[in-house]
Amino acid sequence: MKAAQFSRFGDPDVLELVDLPDPHPGPGQVRIIVRAVGISATDVKLRAGLVDFGDGLPQTTGRDVSGVVDEIGEGVVDVQLGDRIFGVSDVGAGAAELALVTHRALIPDGLGFIDAAALPVGLETATRGLDQLGVGSGTTLLINGASGGVGSTAVQLAVARGARVIGTASAANNEFVRLLGAEPVAYGEGMSQRVRALAPCGVDAALDVAGSGVLPDLIDLAGRAENVLTLADFEGAKQHGVRFSTGFQGHAFHALGTIGSLIQSGRFWLPVERTFPLDQIAQAHRLSERGHIRGRIVLIVQ
Template sequence: MKAAQFSRFGGPEVLEIVELPDPHPGVGEIRIAVHAAGVNASDWKKRQGLMDQELPQTLGYEAAGVVDEIGDEVSGVAVGDRVFGASPYGAAQAESAVLSFWAPIPAALDEVHAAAIPAAAETAARALDELGVTAGSTLLINGASGSVGSAAVQLAVDRGARVIGTASPATHDMLRELGAEPVAYGDGMPERVRAIAESGVDVALDVAGSGVLPELVDLTGSAQRVVTVADFVGAQQTGVRFSRGDSGRATYALAQVARMAEEGRFTITVGGTFPLSQIAEAHRIGEAGVVRGKLVLTVE
């Protein structure tokens, strides 16, 4: 099969499409013929050598496609089903991928949008669980307009929480449509939050890594009421929890999001699509941060 890989660390130019042996699912796993695969910041961090030093490395943690092989002890899915999900092996940007958790693609979603969901939905749900967000909670999300942020908004609203989201003014209308109360980020953000949340903020989630953890701690009253998925150094400095999934993943989120999407209550923005052969260009655009929404690779 064709797959994205790099054999040395560096810029997007080190990426190449190579031939690799077809993978096969183990116990509790399935394999799909990949039609679309999401691109994440972790991909270029891997490529830059910031995550581990093993070479060569493949890429991709989320994909959508059609089931073509089923491992032992798997039920509820059949060859030919359309599914989206996550690969534990970091090799989903390929013609075939093994998934460890998945959900059916609802009719309301095409495969490109389905491939953009798994990492964002799982990360958002896991962080909300760690914060204990429930009906009646007032949640502040720093960076609410991105893929993880917008997923967190929709999942928190579904739980019955009040959501305040920091984002650029250009995205405020979109956040209102998702059910959040938008606030501009930047200088004066805490004062703007307090102006609309007179009773205070219960918990806060940072998905932007923009150096505001001290302000979030101040707004919630405790570092234990703040979780970040983007600022590891800041978490160490402030005592805030850094969520990384090591203690368990919110795998239930895919089925939940699939139901919500079918009911018209979940959306995700795709900022651009690229053929697998143009993965280097996808990395260049993603790293530049000039496109709002998830980038997705398509596989013919």
């Protein structure tokens, strides 16, 4: 099968398509014919060598996947051959013609492969961030970086829980953030004052998705460091006593199977900014690194 991988860390040009052996599912796994792959921030950081999951080199890439089940491993009872599923590819090898998937769910009715591939990692990460902050009905939540894949997901999930959401974004993305259900605030100098104009007493919790060096401001707005969670600023978290989370460690996957009702009720949507064919994965990574993306970037495989 054709698959994307990199043999050294670096810029997007280190990515290449290679021939790898077809994988076959073990217990609990299914194999899918991959239709689409979402580009996540984790994929980009791993390729650049900015984070290390200990996988060594060469590495495959692509965690968010959607496709059609064509082989089933021992003990699998939740899906059947031919089912359309989405999920997180095992060992991050989804940017390929075939992929193994353990953490999965059926694609909700009315959702296509491209839109489904935009969801898994961001959906799980956003859900767990909100869970760790205890966001629920009546919470006033500030999300720093509300227009990207994880941020826009977190906005809608928090609104669905009954929270009031204030979201920071570039001025060009403020109306997009408003469409998601949040009260937009432009980031940059004076951000804290703009938030306090909307919430004079501050906020109950703050979720940092953008990692733009604003943790001291978020702590001030949320009252204390314990009310702030960052998904993007590891060094800042250590410096300021803020919780850092990848969204995955120590948690079972649970959001994939519950998003369908929100989608079908019209209370959740995640726009796809742009699609690329698999052989243009380097261009997709390059666009992702530039930032200011509304939603997600997705590779179309076949």
